[in-house]
Amino acid sequence: MKIGKLCVFCGSGMGRKAEYAAAAEALGRVLAENGIELVYGGGSVGLMGTVARAALRHGGKVTGIIPQSLADREVAFNELENLKIVGSMHERKAAMIKLADAFVALPGGIGTLEEFFEVLTWTQLGIHSKPCALLNVRGYYDRLLQFLDHTAAERFIEKEHRKMLIVERSPSRLLKSLAAFRPPRKDKAAWALKESRTLERWD
Numbered sequence: 531m532k533i534g535k536l537c538v539f540c541g542s543g544m545g546r547k548a549e550y551a552a553a554a555e556a557l558g559r560v561l562a563e564n565g566i567e568l569v570y571g572g573g574s575v576g577l578m579g580t581v582a583r584a585a586l587r588h589g590g591k592v593t594g595i596i597p598q599s600l601a602d603r604e605v606a607f608n609e610l611e612n613l614k615i616v617g618s619m620h621e622r623k624a625a626m627i628k629l630a631d632a633f634v635a636l637p638g639g640i641g642t643l644e645e646f647f648e649v650l651t652w653t654q655l656g657i658h659s660k661p662c663a664l665l666n667v668r669g670y671y672d673r674l675l676q677f678l679d680h681t682a683a684e685r686f687i688e689k690e691h692r693k694m695l696i697v698e699r700s701p702s703r704l705l706k707s708l709a710a711f712r713p714p715r716k717d718k719a720a721w722a723l724k725e726s727r728t729l730e731r732w733d
Contacts (some may be wrong), residue, residue, distance in 0.1 A: 533708050537569040537630035539645045540577040541638035550637045551580050553667040558584025560701040569630045572596030574607035577636055582607055595625045632661045632708045637670045654691045661711035663696035690714045
């Protein structure tokens with residue numbers, strides 16, 4: 531599939547390792563070089579600001595979407611040509627999901643995970659068929675991936691849905707994997723119905 535706009539979720543902090551910022555810088559550059567527009571949370575700080583500045587510095591296009599409450603705290607990237615201020619966090623997510631063709635999470639905290647897992651859930655449910663990926667810098671997401679394997683083993687995630695999550699360690703490989711993505715053959719609703727019928731047999 532063609533990726534024209536990529537939504538990036540990432541931390542508003544820089545993290546403990548220099549490699550996190552280096553990965554954000556590299557991703558911004560690669561997006562610009564491939565003519566892919568960056569869609570992100572509109573912040574000027576942390577990895578958010580890093581990936582946006584890198585994309586701009588290399589001639590890329592950037593759209594930032596930030597709620598008024600955060601813009602009022604002076605964390606908005608006001609130098610952006612295309613900065614959209616919305617009324618709430620929910621509006622921000624809805625706008626990013628609508629705009630983007632695919633989603634990537636760099637290292638980040640609770641907010642990054644919340645945003646990313648919402649769009650991943652929507653892929654699982656068949657609400658959209660857009661690919662979702664983790665840029666696993668220095669093994670940042672290794673323990674999360676182990677937990678997801680555990681949820682699949684315990685039959686809370688079907689194996690096909692577990693496999694739909696793309697994981698790469700370099701931005702260039704990441705873009706290739708996103709372009710090659712094919713959505714699951716069945717959505718969560720169909721799987722849940724099958725599971726409920728299995729439980730009925732056990733009863």
